[in-house]
Amino acid sequence: MKSHIMKIAPALFILAAFAYSQDPIEPPSALAGPELPKGFAGTFLRTDRSEKFIRETIEKLVACGTRHSLSPWTDPRRGIGCGRDRIVEFLNGVSKADAGQMQVVVDKFEATAPRTNNQPAPLENVYGILPGSDPALSKTAIVVSGHFDSMPSDIMDPHADAPGADDDASGTAVSLECARLLAIPDVVGAVFQYRATLVFAAVSGEEQGLLGGTRLLEYLKQHGYKVGAMLDNDIVGADFAPGGPHRVRVFSDGGADGEDSPSRELARAIEDIDGRDYVRLIFRSDRLGRGGDHLPFVKAGLAAVRFTEPLEDYHHDHQTPRVENGSWRSLPPRRKT
Numbered sequence: 494m495k496s497h498i499m500k501i502a503p504a505l506f507i508l509a510a511f512a513y514s515q516d517p518i519e520p521p522s523a524l525a526g527p528e529l530p531k532g533f534a535g536t537f538l539r540t541d542r543s544e545k546f547i548r549e550t551i552e553k554l555v556a557c558g559t560r561h562s563l564s565p566w567t568d569p570r571r572g573i574g575c576g577r578d579r580i581v582e583f584l585n586g587v588s589k590a591d592a593g594q595m596q597v598v599v600d601k602f603e604a605t606a607p608r609t610n611n612q613p614a615p616l617e618n619v620y621g622i623l624p625g626s627d628p629a630l631s632k633t634a635i636v637v638s639g640h641f642d643s644m645p646s647d648i649m650d651p652h653a654d655a656p657g658a659d660d661d662a663s664g665t666a667v668s669l670e671c672a673r674l675l676a677i678p679d680v681v682g683a684v685f686q687y688r689a690t691l692v693f694a695a696v697s698g699e700e701q702g703l704l705g706g707t708r709l710l711e712y713l714k715q716h717g718y719k720v721g722a723m724l725d726n727d728i729v730g731a732d733f734a735p736g737g738p739h740r741v742r743v744f745s746d747g748g749a750d751g752e753d754s755p756s757r758e759l760a761r762a763i764e765d766i767d768g769r770d771y772v773r774l775i776f777r778s779d780r781l782g783r784g785g786d787h788l789p790f791v792k793a794g795l796a797a798v799r800f801t802e803p804l805e806d807y808h809h810d811h812q813t814p815r816v817e818n819g820s821w822r823s824l825p826p827r828r829k830t
Contacts, residue, residue: 559654637692642705660811756798758796
């Protein structure tokens with residue numbers, strides 16, 4: 494019997510690894526969510542968010558052709574600088590609409606990584622910072638982020654088209670939509686006071702090795718902020734799951750014991766607020782073999798989670814758009830060694 498088990502065990506391991514390399518589909522039946530806390534119910538309605546604005550934001554970023562982090566920062570029509578300019582323009586509009594309360598910061602820095610050819614590369618993040626009103630909490634930052642850089646099939650090619658509508662113009666659009674909803678008083682007909690500071694971030698260098706997220710954490714520390722929560726929105730614009738419900742996945746790391754951590758507690762709080770009809774908790778730091786800008790925060794022991802669409806199609810990610818034999822085709826990404 495033992496010899497049979499020894500022969501079968503490797504095969505079972507390979508099958509298990511293959512199964513977990515694919516995104517799981519939704520459970521066959523919906524789960525009843527908890528009752529929303531009264532303090533949160535009715536503050537914002539689903540109808541408050543603007544599908545038109547989100548679509549326009551994504552289209553403006555896609556129109557830059559590529560937003561590869563090693564593409565030009567100075568070309569207003571094509572490249573990563575084009576994307577930065579559109580984000581800055583929007584956040585300046587928000588700041589004007591809320592009488593200048595929002596501070597718009599373009600954070601320029603350099604980073605070196607294998608995907609920068611091991612040479613210092615100039616990078617820029619953009620932050621919309623809405624200061625908190627409570628002196629005791631104003632140096633606590635609640636961060637909403639998306640990365641605005643993109644990549645083609647060859648991660649080292651800054652010239653090929655890389656529109657990045659889903660990865661991650663969609664997440665950037667979420668960050669900007671949150672800024673619009675939370676900072677402009679007449680969006681929901683009320684003026685809100687936030688005790689902690691809200692930071693709406695759009696970062697670069699994610700595809701080059703989470704460089705923008707790492708810098709975002711450094712920037713907050715350098716300016717005396719402690720992070721209360723970091724909400725990373727990465728690949729949130731498509732839904733390949735057949736049928737429903739269509740619940741966004743929330744990834745959270747379980748800490749040293751694999752069970753509890755600030756990130757896991759944040760994920761549970763999100764489920765309590767939004768309900769299980771809208772979010773699906775995944776008790777893992779990220780998809781297998783993949784990563785996002787929340788991970789530098791997780792490694793620092795901070796509360797950080799990643800939002801991702803219900804069922805990701807990996808052949809949809811990181812692709813150079815092209816037409817083959819009259820049809821759109823996708824090939825697995827190529828990576829230089």
